[in-house]
Amino acid sequence: MVRRAGYRLGKTVIxxxxxxxxxxxxxxxxxxxxxxxxxxxxxxxxxxxxxxxxFVDGYxxxxxxxxxxxEGFTKVPKVVGVVLQDPEKQISMPTPxxxxxxxxxxxxxxxxxxxxxxxxxRVGLEGKAATPTEYLSGGEKKRLCIAASIVHDPKLVIFDExxxxxxxxxxxxxxxxxxxxxxxxxxxxxIEHKARYFTKFSDKFLLISNxxxxxxxxxxxxxxxxxxxxxxxxxxGVDVYEPKLVRTSENVLCREVVLEVRDLWFRYLPGxxxxxxxxxxxxxxGDVGVIVGPNGAxxxxxxKVxxxxxxxxxxxxxxxxxxxxxxxxxxxxxxxxxxxxxxDYMFIHSRVLDELKVGIGSLDEVLGGEVWIKDLLDxxxxxxxxxxxxxxxxxIAKLYNPKVxxFDExxxGLDLTLLKRYVGWVKEVTSQGxxxxxxxxxxxxxxxxxxxxxxxxxxxxxEVGVVEAIKYLEDPLRWSDD
Amino acid sequence: MIxxxxxxxxxxxxVITILAFISRRFEQLLILAVINAPVGIVLGFxxxxxxxxxxxxxxxxxxxxxxxFSNVGTPVIEFYGLVVREGVLTAFINVTLRLLSIxxxxxxxxxxxxxxxxxxxxxxxxxLPKTIAFATAVGLRMLSILERDLREVQLVRAExxxxxxxxxPSDIGSFLRPLLSLGLExxxxxxxxxxxxxxxxxxxxxxxxxxxxxxxxxYALLITQVFIVLIx
Numbered sequence: 001m002v003r004r005a006g007y008r009l010g011k012t013v014i015x016x017x018x019x020x021x022x023x024x025x026x027x028x029x030x031x032x033x034x035x036x037x038x039x040x041x042x043x044x045x046x047x048x049x050x051x052x053x054x055f056v057d058g059y060x061x062x063x064x065x066x067x068x069x070x071e072g073f074t075k076v077p078k079v080v081g082v083v084l085q086d087p088e089k090q091i092s093m094p095t096p097x098x099x100x101x102x103x104x105x106x107x108x109x110x111x112x113x114x115x116x117x118x119x120x121x122r123v124g125l126e127g128k129a130a131t132p133t134e135y136l137s138g139g140e141k142k143r144l145c146i147a148a149s150i151v152h153d154p155k156l157v158i159f160d161e162x163x164x165x166x167x168x169x170x171x172x173x174x175x176x177x178x179x180x181x182x183x184x185x186x187x188x189x190x191i192e193h194k195a196r197y198f199t200k201f202s203d204k205f206l207l208i209s210n211x212x213x214x215x216x217x218x219x220x221x222x223x224x225x226x227x228x229x230x231x232x233x234x235x236x237g238v239d240v241y242e243p244k245l246v247r248t249s250e251n252v253l254c255r256e257v258v259l260e261v262r263d264l265w266f267r268y269l270p271g272x273x274x275x276x277x278x279x280x281x282x283x284x285x286g287d288v289g290v291i292v293g294p295n296g297a298x299x300x301x302x303x304k305v306x307x308x309x310x311x312x313x314x315x316x317x318x319x320x321x322x323x324x325x326x327x328x329x330x331x332x333x334x335x336x337x338x339x340x341x342x343x344d345y346m347f348i349h350s351r352v353l354d355e356l357k358v359g360i361g362s363l364d365e366v367l368g369g370e371v372w373i374k375d376l377l378d379x380x381x382x383x384x385x386x387x388x389x390x391x392x393x394x395x396i397a398k399l400y401n402p403k404v405x406x407f408d409e410x411x412x413g414l415d416l417t418l419l420k421r422y423v424g425w426v427k428e429v430t431s432q433g434x435x436x437x438x439x440x441x442x443x444x445x446x447x448x449x450x451x452x453x454x455x456x457x458x459x460x461x462x463e464v465g466v467v468e469a470i471k472y473l474e475d476p477l478r479w480s481d482d
Numbered sequence: 483m484i485x486x487x488x489x490x491x492x493x494x495x496x497v498i499t500i501l502a503f504i505s506r507r508f509e510q511l512l513i514l515a516v517i518n519a520p521v522g523i524v525l526g527f528x529x530x531x532x533x534x535x536x537x538x539x540x541x542x543x544x545x546x547x548x549x550x551f552s553n554v555g556t557p558v559i560e561f562y563g564l565v566v567r568e569g570v571l572t573a574f575i576n577v578t579l580r581l582l583s584i585x586x587x588x589x590x591x592x593x594x595x596x597x598x599x600x601x602x603x604x605x606x607x608x609x610l611p612k613t614i615a616f617a618t619a620v621g622l623r624m625l626s627i628l629e630r631d632l633r634e635v636q637l638v639r640a641e642x643x644x645x646x647x648x649x650x651p652s653d654i655g656s657f658l659r660p661l662l663s664l665g666l667e668x669x670x671x672x673x674x675x676x677x678x679x680x681x682x683x684x685x686x687x688x689x690x691x692x693x694x695x696x697x698x699x700x701y702a703l704l705i706t707q708v709f710i711v712l713i714x
Contacts, residue, residue, distance in 0.1 A: 047674055077680035088627060089671030092620045098598040106680035134626050148679065309637045333641035344663050345634045348644055348656045382663040400642070 002058040005043040009055055013039045014211040021204065023155060026178070026188045030195045031208035032237025032415040033387050037191045038085075040208065041160055045080060046073035063155050077107060081149035085161040085413075087141035090148075096120055096136070097129040099148045107152050119151035123177065137295045139170030146177055156187040163194055165412050167295045167441045168476040171197060175477070193415040194239045197477070209236050237415035239444070254284035256320070258435045259306070259336075259404050264315035266305050275301045276312065277459035283404070286430045288449045289437040292469055293456035299439035300341075302456065303406040306437070307338035319403065337402040341409040343393035344382065352384070353377040355392060358399035387418045394425055405429065407438045411445060423448045443473045488595045488603040490697040492618075494704050498587035501711050502580045508572075510711045511579035517707060518586030526589030532629040537585050539648055541578060548573040597622045605686035612684050620672055627668070628661060635660050 006013040014036040021027045031037050039048065046067030048054040056068055063079045066072040084090045093099040100119050104112040120126045123143035128136065136144065142162070150157055159178060163171045179201050182188045190198050199205075207215040214236065264279040275298045283289045291299050305312050308324065317324050319335055340346065349355050352373065373391075376384060381392055390410070397405050411419050419442075426436055426449055438445060446453060446469050453469040454461050464472070498518055505511050523534060548570045555568030597619035604615035635657060636646045648654045693701075 042674075045678060047677065051674060051677055074682050077678055077683070080678070082675070082678045084671060084675055086671070089668050090675040092597070092616075092623060092672050092676060094597045094623055098596070102598065102676075103679040106676075106684040108683065108685060133623075152680075304637070307637075307641060309640075333643065336641075338638070338641060340634055340638060342634070342664070344660045345631070345638045346642075347660060348639065348642060350655070350659065380659075382659065396642075 002040065002043050002056060002060070004057040005039060005048055005055065007039075007048070007052060007054040012211065014043065014208070017206070017208065017213045019204065019206050019213075019216055021156070021187045021189065023187050024182060024185045025203040026182045026190065026198070026201050027204040027206060028195060028198045028202040029189060029191045029206045029208065030193060030233075030236075030238045031214075032193060032417050033413070034385055035208045035237070036211035037193075037208055038160055039211070041082070041158060041189075041191060045076055045082060045158070077103075077154075078152070079155045081152070081154040081157045083142075083145045083149045083157070083159045083162060085164050087138070087145050090145050091133050091141060094132055095130050096125050096133065096144045096147070099133065099144055100151050103148050103151050109152065115151055119147040122150075123147045124173075137170075138165050139167065139173060139295060142166060142170060142174060143177070146174070150181065154186070156189065157181050158189045158191070160191045161193070161413065162190060163192065163197055165409070167293075168473050169294060172476040175201075193237060195233070196239055207233065207236060207238065234416055237417040239416045239419075254287075256285045257282055258285050258287075258320055259283045259437070260316075260318040260321075261306065262316045262318075264302075264305065264312050264317070266301060266310060266312040268310075274313075275459050276305065276461075279315070279456075279459070279461045281454065281461060281463075283435045283437060283452060285433045285435060287435050287451045288426060288430055289435075289452045289454060290445055290450040290469070291437070291439045291454045291456055291461070292441065292446070292473055297456045298459045298461075299456055300408050302461070303338055303408055303437065303439055306404075307336050307406055308332065309338070333397075333400040334402055336404045336406065337397045337400050338406045339393055339397050339408065339410065341412055343386075343389040346393040346396055347381040350380055351377070352379055352381055352392060355381055355396055356399065358396060386413060390414070390418070391421070391425075394422070398429060402434070404435045404437065407436065407440075409440055409442075410438060411440065411442045419444055441473065443470055446470050446473070484694050484696050485594060486696045486700050487607070487691070487694070488600040489607045489691060490693075490700050491591045491594055492600070492604060492608070494700055495587040495591040497704055497708065499584050501707065502583040505580070505711055506576075507714070508576060508579070509714055511576055511583065513710050513714070514583035514707060515579040515586070517583075517703070518590070519582040520586070522586030522589030522593075525593040529593060530589060530625065530629070532632055533585070533589070533625070535647075537581065540581070542649055543651070543654065544577055544581075545570075545574050548577070592622055592625060595622065606689045607691045609686070609688055612681070612686055616676065616681065620669070624665065624668065628665065631661055631664055632657075 001018045002014060004012045004015050017040060019027060029037055029040065042048040042052065042054070043056045044060050044067070046060070049056045049068060050070055050073040060067055062076060065075045065079060067076045091099055093102050097116055097120065100116045101112050104115060109115065117126060120129050123146055125140060125143055125147065128140065133141065133144065162174045162178065166174060175197055178188055178190060178198070182201060192198060203219070205215070205217040206213065259282065261279055261281040264276050265274055266276040267274045279302060281289070291302065293299055301310070304310055306317060312325070324335070347355055373388070376388070381389060384392060411422055414422065423445070430436055438449070446466055450466050450469070452463065453466050454463050455469060455472055498514065502511070502514055505514065526533065549566065552569040552573035553565070553567050557565045557567050558571060559566045600622065601612070601615045601619045604610040604618065605612050640646045644656070645653050648657045
């Protein structure tokens with residue numbers, strides 16, 4: 001029971017949240033971005049008041065331990081394993097074996113070798129025990145975090161946004177591990193805004209909005225009934241429903257080919273494997289091309305090559321019929337603008353206002369309906385929330401008035417509300433004749449935006465229908481329907 | 483091949499850094515730089531080219547700094563009306579040699595040390611507080627992530643029409659802001675994650691330092707440099 005909690009006295013972030021969980025049960029905590037889900041995690045593990053100088057007013061019992069007291073807090077790791085959202089912010093050691101050993105050494109385990117091997121084997125990383133962690137894929141890093149968090153056999157495992165940034169194959173693996181942990185009799189808490197991945201396994205369900213408990217359900221049947229009946233969860237930014245094999249976007253009549261890529265070959269170093277192998281692609285004015293494929297298939301590299309960041313070994317890139325490969329240094333945000341997944345990379349200035357002074361239009365035109373930003377114009381871009389930072393990055397891209405905008409995983413970590421805003425934003429810029437190319441794992445974008453869809457695997461790109469692309473992303477998750 | 487102990491390299495790096503700071507004379511600094519910089523740069527050239535690049539970029543700022551604060555003595559060169567005096571060159575060369583010595587010793591350290599071994603060595607052999615040992619080890623891991631961040635920032639700056647390599651103080655500021663923002667956020671969460679994996683309960687057991695012949699060679703080299711600096 002958390003009556004009030006926050007990072008600074010007098011500024012309450014979460015209020016009146018109450019739930020209980022037994023061994024072998026899975027609690028799904030859902031809510032939009034900024035609703036207070038992660039703050040709840042920090043509060044119930046004692047991090048908020050013991051490490052971050054925040055406050056928690058209430059009562060928490062973790063298998064007889066009160067994590068809100070300094071004494072209890074030191075005992076939390078013995079019974080709780082926590083897997084954070086971003087593996088880069090969790091992994092601290094150079095190899096998977098070191099990372100897992102670190103947990104055991106901290107907790108005073110003496111014989112660690114067999115425990116480490118078993119933990120790595122369990123998540124399929126036994127062959128990469130000594131591989132530097134920077135060479136692991138996103139899915140492998142997430143699995144490593146799971147191994148390092150469960151190696152000491154905790155009774156409760158907490159996952160914060162476990163499917164964020166993973167491709168469907170990675171999501172499928174993580175769902176399997178989480179379900180296995182519950183089946184073994186551990187208590188599991190999953191904090192997610194893509195609730196649809198976990199509703200089938202959840203025993204309890206907690207919906208948070210604006211830091212308050214909106215709904216708390218116990219019992220799997222009541223949960224299923226509720227989800228099938230009520231669509232209002234979407235209003236809270238929760239993604240509950242299964243994707244349908246249909247598209248809502250419309251084909252664009254091709255008035256003018258804007259971007260044409262022919263037989264593109266690229267590798268990072270001579271002698272290394274090609275990352276792009278004979279890629280062909282063309283997009284018209286107003287098109288939204290969506291590229292899907294596994295992590296490491298070459299999506300980001302393709303966007304960066306089109307943006308002119310890297311020069312391909314073979315092939316051509318034509319922009320409005322002009323061969324940009326003939327330009328000695330083709331990086332020009334006023335022709336093609338690449339928006340990275342991490343918005344922080346985009347910012348140059350120390351004030352939001354300066355970031356928005358790029359060139360065209362009045363400030364009111366630039367801001368459009370986004371009135372909230374007017375109060376933040378003098379703030380540093382880094383003080384904005386994640387969703388706000390993304391919006392700022394998109395707006396900067398728009399201000400450069402490029403012919404083509406390239407987005408790398410633009411919706412990673414965005415809840416349904418923010419996703420809808422992004423979709424609206426893309427529709428607005430494409431209606432102005434701009435062309436958009438998106439690399440993503442997000443099936444929601446295929447539904448809503450794609451006028452052209454591509455699958456990339458091992459550097460080979462092929463154009464497919466939207467329905468085929470949706471199936472491609474959803475098939476790895478089908479096992480969970482069985 | 484037997485690798486030197488992390489403790490040895492830590493002590494080596496620390497002492498060289500102290501020597502570089504206390505040395506005032508050109509000859510002393512030259513000796514330190516000549517011994518340490520080539521070894522460090524050769525070892526770190528591939529993996530930590532960004533650090534070397536940042537060092538080179540930093541030299542521009544160093545020269546500007548010397549020009550502002552040490553432009554005294556005999557005029558050496560006149561450039562578009564700007565008189566560069568002896569003091570500028572002396573200050574620039576001395577500080578460059580000092581930084582080269584530190585860069586060399588640092589690169590030797592970061593290329594030869596594994597983060598977990600470092601924690602154990604610093605805690606168990608030197609008896610350093612675990613928080614210092616952990617922060618040092620995490621810093622090592624973060625170097626490669628920082629390098630990736632830096633490359634991304636460079637690419638986006640280029641497309642936005644800004645300099646890919648920082649020259650002015652304003653460039654340096656705008657380069658550092660995203661790196662610091664991301665670095666601080668990562669550091670905070672890595673700390674939280676470590677605490678949630680029982681870091682506060684970690685108990686160090688002191689053990690004696692086992693020295694191999696490689697360690698002996700490094701200590702001999704270090705003692706030689708200490709003597710050279712002290713007697714020269």
